[in-house]
Amino acid sequence: xxxxxxxxxxxxxxxxxxxxxxxxxxxxxxxDENVHPDRIKAxxxxxxxxxxxKHRAASALASGRTGLxxxxxxxDLSIFADPFWATVTxxxxxxxxxxxxxxxxxVTPLESVDGPVAHYLMGGEVDGAIFxxxxxxxxxxxxxxxxxxxVITGTPHSRSDFPFVDTDSFGGAHAATKHLFSRGCKQVGxxxxxxxxxxxxxxxxxxxxxxxxxxxxxxxxxxxxxxxSMESGRAAMARLLEKAEGIDGVFASxxxxxxxxxxxxxxxxxxxxxxxxxxxxxxxxxxxxARPALTSVRQDIVALGEAAAELMIAQLxxxxxxxxxxxxxxxxxxxx
Amino acid sequence: xxxxxxxxxxxxxxxxxxxxxxxxxxxxxxxDENVHPDRIKAxxxxxxxxxxxKHRAASALASGRTGLxxxxxxxDLSIFADPFWATVTxxxxxxxxxxxxxxxxxVTPLESVDGPVAHYLMGGEVDGAIFxxxxxxxxxxxxxxxxxxxVITGTPHSRSDFPFVDTDSFGGAHAATKHLFSRGCKQVGxxxxxxxxxxxxxxxxxxxxxxxxxxxxxxxxxxxxxxxSMESGRAAMARLLEKAEGIDGVFASxxxxxxxxxxxxxxxxxxxxxxxxxxxxxxxxxxxxARPALTSVRQDIVALGEAAAELMIAQLxxxxxxxxxxxxxxxxxxxx
DNA sequence: CGATTGCGAGAAACCGCTTTCACGGAAAGC
DNA sequence: GCTTTCCGTGAAAGCGGTTTCTCGCAATCG
Numbered sequence: 147x148x149x150x151x152x153x154x155x156x157x158x159x160x161x162x163x164x165x166x167x168x169x170x171x172x173x174x175x176x177x178d179e180n181v182h183p184d185r186i187k188a189x190x191x192x193x194x195x196x197x198x199x200k201h202r203a204a205s206a207l208a209s210g211r212t213g214l215x216x217x218x219x220x221x222d223l224s225i226f227a228d229p230f231w232a233t234v235t236x237x238x239x240x241x242x243x244x245x246x247x248x249x250x251x252x253v254t255p256l257e258s259v260d261g262p263v264a265h266y267l268m269g270g271e272v273d274g275a276i277f278x279x280x281x282x283x284x285x286x287x288x289x290x291x292x293x294x295x296x297v298i299t300g301t302p303h304s305r306s307d308f309p310f311v312d313t314d315s316f317g318g319a320h321a322a323t324k325h326l327f328s329r330g331c332k333q334v335g336x337x338x339x340x341x342x343x344x345x346x347x348x349x350x351x352x353x354x355x356x357x358x359x360x361x362x363x364x365x366x367x368x369x370x371x372x373x374x375s376m377e378s379g380r381a382a383m384a385r386l387l388e389k390a391e392g393i394d395g396v397f398a399s400x401x402x403x404x405x406x407x408x409x410x411x412x413x414x415x416x417x418x419x420x421x422x423x424x425x426x427x428x429x430x431x432x433x434x435x436a437r438p439a440l441t442s443v444r445q446d447i448v449a450l451g452e453a454a455a456e457l458m459i460a461q462l463x464x465x466x467x468x469x470x471x472x473x474x475x476x477x478x479x480x481x482x
Numbered sequence: 483x484x485x486x487x488x489x490x491x492x493x494x495x496x497x498x499x500x501x502x503x504x505x506x507x508x509x510x511x512x513x514d515e516n517v518h519p520d521r522i523k524a525x526x527x528x529x530x531x532x533x534x535x536k537h538r539a540a541s542a543l544a545s546g547r548t549g550l551x552x553x554x555x556x557x558d559l560s561i562f563a564d565p566f567w568a569t570v571t572x573x574x575x576x577x578x579x580x581x582x583x584x585x586x587x588x589v590t591p592l593e594s595v596d597g598p599v600a601h602y603l604m605g606g607e608v609d610g611a612i613f614x615x616x617x618x619x620x621x622x623x624x625x626x627x628x629x630x631x632x633v634i635t636g637t638p639h640s641r642s643d644f645p646f647v648d649t650d651s652f653g654g655a656h657a658a659t660k661h662l663f664s665r666g667c668k669q670v671g672x673x674x675x676x677x678x679x680x681x682x683x684x685x686x687x688x689x690x691x692x693x694x695x696x697x698x699x700x701x702x703x704x705x706x707x708x709x710x711s712m713e714s715g716r717a718a719m720a721r722l723l724e725k726a727e728g729i730d731g732v733f734a735s736x737x738x739x740x741x742x743x744x745x746x747x748x749x750x751x752x753x754x755x756x757x758x759x760x761x762x763x764x765x766x767x768x769x770x771x772a773r774p775a776l777t778s779v780r781q782d783i784v785a786l787g788e789a790a791a792e793l794m795i796a797q798l799x800x801x802x803x804x805x806x807x808x809x810x811x812x813x814x815x816x817x818x
Numbered sequence: 819c820g821a822t823t824g825c826g827a828g829a830a831a832c833c834g835c836t837t838t839c840a841c842g843g844a845a846a847g848c
Numbered sequence: 849g850c851t852t853t854c855c856g857t858g859a860a861a862g863c864g865g866t867t868t869c870t871c872g873c874a875a876t877c878g
Contacts, residue, residue, distance in 0.1 A: 201864055202548075207866090252585070412773065435741045504858085517857085518857090536834090537833085539834080543865085
């Protein structure tokens with residue numbers, strides 16, 4: 147049941163049409179410099195005339211380059227349902243496509259170094275792999291040893307080992323916290339994300355530093371930990387209300403927790419932003435949908451994906467690459 | 483800068499180890515029936531011993547089957563940022579992977595029959611294509627003519643022409659509307675989605691039918707059109723409040739518009755659900771995050787993706803396939 | 819002016835798997 | 849008992865590009 151595709155042009159025909167050898171066709175199509183301009187023109191016009199497109203499989207077999215980049219998403223918690231990752235992926239896909247590369251999507255529980263995904267990646271089926279939300283480094287390290295170009299979206303724990311792209315969590319949290327102070331808050335709390343994640347830790351750091359810059363040291367009572375979920379935000383806020391008297395500002399490490407926190411505040415009979423101001427992180431659709439509309443730290447998510455793709459392409463070209471940290475920006479709405 | 487992959491085992495080695503010919507290796511690995519059991523065993527154990535994995539490109543070149551299924555997403559409005567599509571995709575990806583197929587993601591403005599994507603798909607680079615949110619049928623028709631297996635996620639306008647999977651929009655809208663009546667609403671309005679889409683039209687139909695079943699005919703004043711966006715929901719609700727006196731229930735064709743409608747209601751000094759009850763569609767994260775929490779029609783989105791993949795696989799096997807409509811379910815929360 | 823160097827270009831081997839074709843032997847038919 | 853059919857199997861010819869190797873010719877050198 148294979149597709150009966152239209153009769154495909156091959157090198158043979160191009161070579162005949164352009165009156166050159168197949169080798170020359172290959173050289174032209176792969177950008178080899180040492181070809182006489184006339185022949186280049188001849189080949190190119192033959193290509194156009196015949197509507198020729200390279201056969202990926204044949205090319206891959208002969209050259210070892212597949213033109214495929216894997217985007218690997220750990221599906222433990224259907225993380226992919228977060229619009230964030232989908233948006234990143236669309237950025238990646240666009241840039242890759244512009245560079246004649248295709249995106250191979252692997253949504254999978256990211257298992258051990260010996261699982262099928264690992265084998266697939268190590269088997270030379272793809273030219274590179276972009277990982278999301280990385281917990282364990284083992285697989286990645288192994289892949290790198292095999293010389294497989296890797297990019298990580300999000301900051302890995304061992305920062306120096308891999309090329310990665312990320313939003314400036316620290317800076318975003320810092321700006322958000324500072325903004326709360328500038329709006330007159332005296333007691334600013336934080337609801338952290340999972341602080342085992344680098345993003346969770348960095349946001350807490352940004353908060354702490356901004357707090358210290360305000361001339362005070364944040365009391366432990368002002369720090370409540372969440373796990374990125376709305377429910378955890380609600381619970382964390384409830385704890386803050388209980389422990390931290392006089393709290394009048396909260397930086398939540400993501401929007402979902404911020405919304406949860408708003409619910410808790412409301413349940414306590416207080417009002418946002420009059421009694422307690424609140425800022426989220428991500429500027430996701432829930433931030434816009436929240437009532438009152440949530441002030442939040444925006445990341446340029448598409449740009450994040452594009453950066454990941456660019457880092458990959460640079461590696462494919464054999465260039466050395468540096469991690470890329472993208473700036474974040476405070477979007478001020480009603481809650482602070 | 484190709485990856486220096488570990489020395490790859492080939493048929494040659496397997497053939498030698500198992501003391502058979504390469505042809506037999508191929509037969510065994512492709513499930514050919516006519517091979518002596520002993521040799522099958524020999525080959526299989528050689529495969530295991532050598533940790534052999536088929537070389538996709540070589541296989542594709544020789545057989546014409548790439549093992550790749552394209553998932554094509556029209557990126558006009560970065561639809562992919564909707565968690566809905568990401569979730570569908572993860573369902574697709576899982577099922578495909580279980581069937582030794584890979585997901586090739588193409589997030590791209592879906593252009594004409596002659597664009598690069600079209601060529602790619604027609605060029606035999608993939609074994610099939612799954613489309614999302616289809617506006618124009620032209621490309622698809624062309625692909626089908628070429629015998630490329632196609633599945634559409636969402637109902638196409640020309641229903642009978644293609645295999646598709648979809649959630650029962652009609653039924654969901656019907657149930658939602660009925661629920662509003664059963665909760666005592668007398669004047670139930672609808673905020674439609676883009677009614678040029680089949681989903682938009684079907685939801686309106688479901689609403690209308692339920693309305694008629696209640697013994698009345700919905701006045702035109704009760705119908706306001708939106709375009710799926712939150713802002714359009716807010717505007718539509720404002721219009722309803724103005725035109726439709728006594729309106730006390732609203733079915734919004736998606737959650738985002740429902741949330742927009744809630745904002746408009748609040749701005750008008752009315753309360754949800756006391757004055758006006760409201761139901762959304764999708765049961766997305768915004769439904770859960772909304773205050774009060776939004777009653778909504780849930781679709782099993784992952785199942786939708788899985789169904790799409792299954793339809794594709796069936797076609798690959800040469801089976802005839804029927805469209806698949808998945809049931810939806812009302813999730814009752816606070817707004818109705 | 820003959821010898822060396824360099825460069826553009828073609829012939830052919832090769833990438834790893836699939837599939838057709840042909841063959842030898844066993845089972846079935848006459 | 850001999851021919852015909854069937855079945856399992858191997859040899860070999862691709863699939864469509866890429867790349868190495870070689871060669872002829874022109875530019876450069878001594």
